[in-house]
Amino acid sequence: EYKLTYYTPEYETKDTDILAAFRVTPQPGVPPEEAGAAVAAESSTGTWTTVWTDGLTSLDRYKGRCYHIEPVLGEKDQYICYVAYPLDLFEEGSVTNMFTSIVGNVFGFKALRALRLEDLRVPPAYIKTFQGPPHGIQVERDKLNKYGRPLLGCTIKPKLGLSAKNYGRAVYECL
Template sequence: MTELLAPRKLTQPPTAVLSDKYTAGVRTYASGYYDPDYVPKDTDLLCAFRITPKPPTDMIEAAAAVAAESSTGTWTEVWSNQLTDLEFFKARVYDIQGDIAFIAYPMDLFEENSVVNIMSSIVGNVFGMKALAALRLEDMRIPTALVKTFPGPHVGIYDERVWANKWERPLLGGTVKPKLGLSPKAYSTIIYECLMGGLDTTKDDENMNSQPFSRWQDRFRYAQEAVERAMVETGEYKGHWHNVTAGST
């Protein structure tokens, strides 16, 4: 666990205005999402936010606003709040140290095996809140139970070694250069020369997708021909990692 999210004794921040309810049914965020007595659970996702409130908002209200808007909160009372257990699902500001607010999120707020869902929730529209002059996510602890829902890469180093039947040395790879501007045929020539020169694999640069000068299908065909030719001539396993993140693939 990193230093910011290490276990600590909870401390009361210097000031707080916790008026329970404004007019027209609007409650302060702090009245529902600031809980200095809360002790984070092992299953909570913990975040440390550096917050600069926008006057006249104080630090507690600003931190609670972040917790609310990134979990179950809204700016006013709504009758549909009665249809769920907000006490179970809501995030809580459990500590404030200077300009750092510590927020605990119940694990059930997040989809399993989805970094996108976690980031969309925690660092989504909260950055546009009027109560904040500045906001920065400094640290995050994902609970072990949630981490275990991520299976990891489909292909790992062990799979590569099995395919290559190379175990006693590092596998050597390289990126084709120049990374942009080469025709598929010229690109495949460099792949062939690299593999013949001793590399086990080559790869597309992340910028290389399916641009007009090198359409993905053409590059794939030429690259595979270069790989197969190098394998025949060296008697070794060779490979090329294709970038398949283009919208057309």
């Protein structure tokens, strides 16, 4: 049971923790504490089976902790599960690493009927590890000759199947 290790209602969050709020709908018969603990486990150090390498590291240092659960008002069998992740769990300056850990394979976990990340708090200690653009926004705008509006990057959908002409039209509409 994940609940024994990853459900820690006595845990007091730290200023350096990454905090996530998940909307969880457990499968019938799965208590919310077990579902919340499963989310914390599967998105950090836990796995569905015992592995011999667990004894080679300090689980307490790296594990996610489901520290609070509250029912969603007006929704049957839905809960907000709050999970705290220690910064040591993540690679510095990597959004990809952070999101892969927090919202990776946990969404396919069988104990859950539905799961959605509702909110995420990233602490300043982690944000400071991101270098950002090397030149600043003004240099980027000068290179693109685009001023007075937001700059954004996107993936044109569908990614495949558009003719060159239609792909160009879609890109032009984004500009």
